Amino acid sequence: MAALTTAKLLVLLLPSLLSLAGQGGMPKLLCLVTSILALLLSVEPFGALLPWVVGMAIAVLSVRERIHRLRAAGVLHLK
Numbered sequence: 527m528a529a530l531t532t533a534k535l536l537v538l539l540l541p542s543l544l545s546l547a548g549q550g551g552m553p554k555l556l557c558l559v560t561s562i563l564a565l566l567l568s569v570e571p572f573g574a575l576l577p578w579v580v581g582m583a584i585a586v587l588s589v590r591e592r593i594h595r596l597r598a599a600g601v602l603h604l605k
Contacts, residue, residue, distance in 0.1 A: 538564050538574060541581030548588025549595065557581045557588075 536543075538561060545557035560581030564574035596602035 534568070535565075538568060538578065541578065541585045544582070544585040545588055547592070548585060549592040550588065553584050553588035557585050560584070 540561075541557040541564075542554075542561040545554045548554065560577045564577040564581065567573035567577060593602065593604070597604060
């Protein structure tokens, strides 16, 4: 039971954790808010889906922008 609860919390807070690798303060704040909203709405089936998807979209775009800036600066070399 505890492992299921921990896994559920990890998935619900994934946008917030992923945004920590991104750039800027606003995406981190938005992802934290969407993660908290998803956590609060998770009591109903599929209630947390929309805030979680929005948070993941913000986090992925933030991380993508950071990778793009690092590649443009010549610091990161990816193929």
